[in-house]
Amino acid sequence: xxxxxxxxxxxxxxxxxxxxxxxxxxxxxxxxxxxxxxxxxxxxxxxxxxxxxxxxxxxxxxxxxxxxxxxxxxxxxxxxxxxxxxxxxxxxxxxxxxxxxxxxxxxxxxxxxxxxxxxxxxxxxxxxxxxxxxxxxxxxxxxxxxxxxxxxxxxxxxxxxxxxxxxxxxxxxxxxxxxxxxxxxxxxxxxxxxxxxxxxxxxxxxxxxxxxxxxxxxxxxxxxxxxxxxxxxxxxxxxxxxxxxxxxxxxxxxxxxxxxxxxxxxxxxxxxxxxxxxxxxxxxxxxxxxxxxxxxxxxx
Amino acid sequence: xxxxxxxxxxxxxxxxxxxxxxxxxxxxxxxxxxxxxxxxxxxxxxxxxxxxxxxxxxxxxxxxxxxxxxxxxxxxxxxxxxxxxxxxxxxxxxxxxxxxxxxxxxxxxxxxxxxxxxxxxxxxxxxxxxxxx
Numbered sequence: 423x424x425x426x427x428x429x430x431x432x433x434x435x436x437x438x439x440x441x442x443x444x445x446x447x448x449x450x451x452x453x454x455x456x457x458x459x460x461x462x463x464x465x466x467x468x469x470x471x472x473x474x475x476x477x478x479x480x481x482x483x484x485x486x487x488x489x490x491x492x493x494x495x496x497x498x499x500x501x502x503x504x505x506x507x508x509x510x511x512x513x514x515x516x517x518x519x520x521x522x523x524x525x526x527x528x529x530x531x532x533x534x535x536x537x538x539x540x541x542x543x544x545x546x547x548x549x550x551x552x553x554x555x556x557x558x559x560x561x562x563x564x565x566x567x568x569x570x571x572x573x574x575x576x577x578x579x580x581x582x583x584x585x586x587x588x589x590x591x592x593x594x595x596x597x598x599x600x601x602x603x604x605x606x607x608x609x610x611x612x613x614x615x616x617x618x619x620x621x622x623x624x625x626x627x628x629x630x631x632x633x634x635x636x637x638x639x640x641x642x643x644x645x646x647x648x649x650x651x652x653x654x655x656x657x658x659x660x661x662x663x664x665x666x667x668x669x670x671x672x673x674x675x676x677x678x679x680x681x682x683x684x685x686x687x688x689x690x691x692x693x694x695x696x697x698x699x700x701x702x703x704x705x706x707x708x709x710x711x712x713x714x715x716x717x718x719x720x721x722x
Numbered sequence: 723x724x725x726x727x728x729x730x731x732x733x734x735x736x737x738x739x740x741x742x743x744x745x746x747x748x749x750x751x752x753x754x755x756x757x758x759x760x761x762x763x764x765x766x767x768x769x770x771x772x773x774x775x776x777x778x779x780x781x782x783x784x785x786x787x788x789x790x791x792x793x794x795x796x797x798x799x800x801x802x803x804x805x806x807x808x809x810x811x812x813x814x815x816x817x818x819x820x821x822x823x824x825x826x827x828x829x830x831x832x833x834x835x836x837x838x839x840x841x842x843x844x845x846x847x848x849x850x851x852x853x854x855x
Contacts, residue, residue: 464736465733465735467729467731467736468732468733469733471729471731471802472802475764475793475802478762570804573733632762633762633763634762634763634764635763635765636750636764636766637765641750641766642791646791649790
């Protein structure tokens with residue numbers, strides 16, 4: 423009896439300390455989401471402008487003939503940039519991404535294309551090394567606070583490999599899109615070769631401006647397209663960082679709730695056990711006293 | 723007279739936006755001055771350039787702009803910089819320090835693209851802050 427009580431007390435104590443940790447993680451994550459969202463918002467103007475500039479150039483030059491926009495006739499290899507997180511404790515975040523990446527890999531292989539993973543985030547890197555898959559590139563340590571320089575390094579590696587004769591022919595990004603605090607979706611996007619599409623149909627009364635180029639269209643395009651790719655990757659990193667924190671907050675919240683529920687159940691069991699013990703002790707005392715009284719009565 | 727709507731943005735944040743009478747930037751072809759009703763232009767900016775935004779009545783806005791683009795259309799001027807800093811935000815001591823370090827390593831003979839770039843950037847930051855270089 424006493425043993426069961428002690429056992430329950432010990433479990434409650436341990437669950438309580440776990441709940442404290444998960445609660446703290448939850449609070450940290452919620453404050454980080456706000457920051458991550460702010461960073462996302464701060465990057466919006468640049469992205470809009472660069473998209474406008476790219477579509478401006480594209481709509482001006484009759485034929486866009488740039489290595490980064492030309493689609494190879496027979497693509498044989500594709501680079502897949504997989505954006506995962508560095509730390510765990512974030513529910514199904516990484517599992518979802520990696521599942522989607524595997525699906526993409528299957529799709530590409532059906533088309534006869536070899537997929538080369540380029541992985542961001544420690545979790546994704548471990549996943550790939552555990553399965554001894556060769557990676558085209560790996561980056562760790564900035565999943566929570568990606569800087570533009572990080573995006574640039576990634577883009578440089580990818581573009582480098584894209585331009586090589588035997589390098590990759592396509593670049594896809596698998597990352598998590600931050601829709602709201604509650605919704606994050608895994609999305610797969612193709613970045614290169616660039617799909618030349620006009621950004622949201624402009625109202626018909628504005629004529630698209632006829633740009634002059636300094637120094638000339640080819641050179642502008644030359645430096646504009648890599649920047650565009652960088653900005654796409656940077657955007658993916660930022661969204662993924664915000665999503666990571668959001669799913670961490672959710673996971674930690676449900677962990678805290680579970681812990682509290684466990685504590686409630688254990689406390690009830692503990693009270694029951696304690697009551698049972700007390701009742702038994704009383705009945706033992708009463709029984710003992712009765713027996714003594716009976717014995718005394720029998721003597722007289 | 724019509725005014726220009728100017729936005730200076732870097733990938734990580736919007737640095738400045740507002741109205742102006744004239745914008746002077748340095749492209750790879752040389753300096754370019756933009757006034758209202760300018761024809762649409764898309765230019766590549768140099769590393770370590772200084773951007774000057776003239777505003778009527780107020781003092782000029784000066785910023786160090788490292789790489790990027792200038793795009794002009796319908797009196798909208800946007801400066802897309804890879805990195806940019808307003809003159810008033812420049813840490814002069816740090817920039818001087820960076821310049822000195824870069825110069826001394828150039829003098830020591832180890833001259834490569836990175837160091838030259840660092841020197842250029844430091845110079846632009848100092849010029850933007852209104853210091854003599």
